[in-house]
Amino acid sequence: MLAYAMRGVAGLRRRRAFVRIAASMHIVIIAWLFVTFTMSLTMRPIAGVLFFACAGLVPVLLYAALALRRRRAARAAAPAGRPPAQIAGE
Numbered sequence: 178m179l180a181y182a183m184r185g186v187a188g189l190r191r192r193r194a195f196v197r198i199a200a201s202m203h204i205v206i207i208a209w210l211f212v213t214f215t216m217s218l219t220m221r222p223i224a225g226v227l228f229f230a231c232a233g234l235v236p237v238l239l240y241a242a243l244a245l246r247r248r249r250a251a252r253a254a255a256p257a258g259r260p261p262a263q264i265a266g267e
Contacts, residue, residue: 206237 213233217225 206240209233210237 210233213229217229
């Protein structure tokens with residue numbers, strides 16, 4: 178019984194660490210979009226829009242696509258009894 182409880186605690190710690198990393202990545206993405214947006218405001222209108230699209234949105238969309246692919250792979254590899262959040266956090 179104690180071993181089962183310890184596994185549950187370890188899984189909870191891994192899940193909390195994963196949530197902490199995911200939250201910090203959201204802050205980094207928001208900061209990146211803010212910086213590229215403010216840089217694009219200093220440019221001429223067409224150049225600013227193109228700069229924001231290329232330097233701001235494309236990297237964020239690429240990261241989102243890769244993160245979604247990683248999450249789908251973890252969900253497909255998850256055993257039937259374990260939730261995928263525990264797999265992705267390991």
